[in-house]
Amino acid sequence: MTSGLSRRDFLKLTGSIAALSAVNCLGLDLVPVARAAERLKTAGARETSTICGFCSVGCGVIVHTSTSNGKVQSIEGNPDHPINRGTLCSKGQALYELANNNRRLRSVLYRAPGSDKWEKKNWDWALREIATRMLKARDKTFKVKDKKGIVVNRTEGLAQLGGAALDNEECYLLAKLARSLGIVFLEHQARI
Numbered sequence: 001m002t003s004g005l006s007r008r009d010f011l012k013l014t015g016s017i018a019a020l021s022a023v024n025c026l027g028l029d030l031v032p033v034a035r036a037a038e039r040l041k042t043a044g045a046r047e048t049s050t051i052c053g054f055c056s057v058g059c060g061v062i063v064h065t066s067t068s069n070g071k072v073q074s075i076e077g078n079p080d081h082p083i084n085r086g087t088l089c090s091k092g093q094a095l096y097e098l099a100n101n102n103r104r105l106r107s108v109l110y111r112a113p114g115s116d117k118w119e120k121k122n123w124d125w126a127l128r129e130i131a132t133r134m135l136k137a138r139d140k141t142f143k144v145k146d147k148k149g150i151v152v153n154r155t156e157g158l159a160q161l162g163g164a165a166l167d168n169e170e171c172y173l174l175a176k177l178a179r180s181l182g183i184v185f186l187e188h189q190a191r192i
């Protein structure tokens with residue numbers, strides 16, 4: 001919008017005008033509505049704009065965070081965002097549960113080969129383990145030439161699977177990493 005009026009402000013303003021017109025016509029008492037509005041749980045909350053992390057559509061959302069305890073109070077679609085214009089699909093509407101969910105895993109769980117138990121591990125251990133195993137598999141299966149003697153410098157022992165929650169920059173970095181290791185099997189979850 002021009003004149004410093006955002007689309008969101010414009011919608012609020014026109015909505016208010018329409019509501020006031022309706023109230024005037026119908027002779028409604030707005031006092032109870034005003035009292036309910038005073039009790040909104042997001043009143044005074046800090047608003048932060050970000051994008052939904054569930055898929056690569058990248059819908060814009062506004063996160064309401066309590067200024068007293070820093071907890072997320074609600075998440076809604078951002079009306080000013082050019083991609084979704086305030087709308088969210090059912091996954092986006094459930095974003096709140098990412099921040100407020102007792103069942104969400106918050107640490108690394110590892111199940112050793114042949115074991116029936118999950119062990120809690122820290123990220124340092126997990127990242128080192130992943131790197132060690134990747135390098136071992138890569139070195140074991142690396143091919144400099146194919147059967148015809150053509151130089152290929154690749155491994156067919158590793159594959160990379162991307163997910164819909166990855167953004168452009170993450171996809172770029174992951175693809176670079178995979179290519180630098182000689183991985184040729186790159187796929188995306190949406191195609192399997």
Ligand code: SF4
Nearest residue numbers: 052054055059089092
């Ligand atoms: S999951 Fe839904 S709300 Fe989130 S980015 Fe994708 S389409 Fe948008």
